[in-house]
Amino acid sequence: MAMRLRRRYKLLSTILLLFAVFAVLVPVRLKNVVEGITENPSLDAIHAIAEGLGLLPSPRIPVTLVRIDDPSFAEWHRPFPFSKSLIAGLVDTARKEKPAAILVDLDISAATSQADAEALENLLAEWSEHDPPLLFPKELSIGEDGKTRPLGQISFDRHFTDGKPLYWVNVLFEQQDDLKIRNWNLWELPEGSCRALLAPQLLHFAYNKGGAKTVRLAEDYLGAREGIDCPKRQFSEIPEWLLTLEKSAPIQFSFPRSNTAISPTTIPESGAPALVQLSAFPFAERPVAASALKGRFVIIGNSYADNGDFHDTPIGEMEGMRIIANAVANSPNVIEANSPCKTTAVIVCSMLVGGVVTLLTMALKPLIAGPMSLGFGIAIYIVCNIHWGPVAAHSVIQNGIVIWVLAIAFESLESICRGIFIDGRGWRSFLNG
Numbered sequence: 001m002a003m004r005l006r007r008r009y010k011l012l013s014t015i016l017l018l019f020a021v022f023a024v025l026v027p028v029r030l031k032n033v034v035e036g037i038t039e040n041p042s043l044d045a046i047h048a049i050a051e052g053l054g055l056l057p058s059p060r061i062p063v064t065l066v067r068i069d070d071p072s073f074a075e076w077h078r079p080f081p082f083s084k085s086l087i088a089g090l091v092d093t094a095r096k097e098k099p100a101a102i103l104v105d106l107d108i109s110a111a112t113s114q115a116d117a118e119a120l121e122n123l124l125a126e127w128s129e130h131d132p133p134l135l136f137p138k139e140l141s142i143g144e145d146g147k148t149r150p151l152g153q154i155s156f157d158r159h160f161t162d163g164k165p166l167y168w169v170n171v172l173f174e175q176q177d178d179l180k181i182r183n184w185n186l187w188e189l190p191e192g193s194c195r196a197l198l199a200p201q202l203l204h205f206a207y208n209k210g211g212a213k214t215v216r217l218a219e220d221y222l223g224a225r226e227g228i229d230c231p232k233r234q235f236s237e238i239p240e241w242l243l244t245l246e247k248s249a250p251i252q253f254s255f256p257r258s259n260t261a262i263s264p265t266t267i268p269e270s271g272a273p274a275l276v277q278l279s280a281f282p283f284a285e286r287p288v289a290a291s292a293l294k295g296r297f298v299i300i301g302n303s304y305a306d307n308g309d310f311h312d313t314p315i316g317e318m319e320g321m322r323i324i325a326n327a328v329a330n331s332p333n334v335i336e337a338n339s340p341c342k343t344t345a346v347i348v349c350s351m352l353v354g355g356v357v358t359l360l361t362m363a364l365k366p367l368i369a370g371p372m373s374l375g376f377g378i379a380i381y382i383v384c385n386i387h388w389g390p391v392a393a394h395s396v397i398q399n400g401i402v403i404w405v406l407a408i409a410f411e412s413l414e415s416i417c418r419g420i421f422i423d424g425r426g427w428r429s430f431l432n433g
Contacts, residue, residue: 043397044180044314045374046381051253051315055382057389059254059274059329061204062267062296064099065303065321066090072281073304081110082302085119089284090300092123095131097293101207103135103200103328105171105301105321108156117155124159127166133207135200138168138190165212170197173311173323174248180312183248184327186335187222194230196222200324201331202245204297209239218242241335252330252390257318272296274329297328333389345388349396353380354403361408 050056068082076086087104094102108120127134136156160166174183187196196219198206206218217235221242224233254265255275263275276292280300301321302309309320327334356376360369377397385393 043394044182046377046397047253048315050378050382050385056252056254056385057330057333058265058268060267060269060332061100061329062270062272062274062276063325063329064276064278064292064296064298065325066094066278066280066283066298066300067303067321068280068301070304072279075281081112082106084108084112084116086284087300088119088123090280091134093284093288094293094298094300097288097290099132099293099296099298101133101135101204102298102300103169103324105137105299105324107139108136109139120156121159124156124166127159127164129163129165131165133165133167133204135167135169135203137171138197162212162216167203167215168197169200169203171200171320171324173320180314181251181323182314183250185247186245186249187247189223189226194223194227195219196226198222199327201328202335204328205331205335214239245335246391249334250390250394251313251323251327252333253313253315253326254329255322255326256315257322275325299325299328330390334391336389346392346395346399349380349384350399350403353377353396353400354407357400357404358407361404362411
């Protein structure tokens, strides 16, 4: 009897040791496997519940949406492609109130009449270093080889020089197999280029850190770091947040799809509303309160029902400009979270989540274990999000799910091995454990 117990404990100890090694290495080394196992509603549910309870960190960048909604689109007689003179007028109106930045989430590459194009040409020509950063999306396509290519040269390119705060940006979402938007590629490197194309939230973050100089540093550094055929360059004084930046970053959704003019969510530092929504036609026709624009990140884009720029997210369908607003508003919480090294803390919390959920699964009935596991996961997600940001919080939950799966698998393996080698039940162990 004593010999059998020793053999069982020796076998169990070996399996637990293997499990510990797997639990630590799998989440870190096999990122694609982790994302595959956790590609289910669990993480979405945890995020949606935590956000709905108002327990996640508040946005830090105030955003104003100038929406070309259905009434505006109808008033302008449903223009397609969108008039460049209208775009220039909306941008000029916003610029007068000194916003922090302006993003025009509209395609300006489509050909229109020369007279129409001149309005935007003149605006870009007179844009000065004293004006806020003006951002336009660079239209990109992803080939079968996975490489990103610009869709062609744009006549306005000559205005985007080092002396002006005019920037092309990347607005490609990272769409997963279930077609939901959860993450964002903070930069893209177009084929044939050694200068990265930054996402709006990363460009705005870099501009706030050190102006146009830091934006250019980020573009060149990330391009040299990622480009295979790019010449190696020496950079001095690279900020830590840039050194440790990961390309894919989760979007923290604070603004669901809504027609409410002013969001009840506020910016902690100023108390200003985190989101203001304005209809584009009245915006173009009459004065706007300065507080709706001054110091805010302004996004001009389409939100009318037929524009096709709507995507599924963890908290429901929303237009592309609102997804950008969510990414921008929470960008410091995401980007700064990469600065300190939190690997040890993430692993410990992941093992805590995986261990507790495993214990609940094995000790209680599913009807009780399920809600308790979800509640514990939400609590850990909120704590990690508040203290370390959404990147770490997502990693903890993902890794915790993987550890839970591995623990159940190893427990089943241990039961089968015990049945075969100790209890002598042979092949029947595969049927009843």
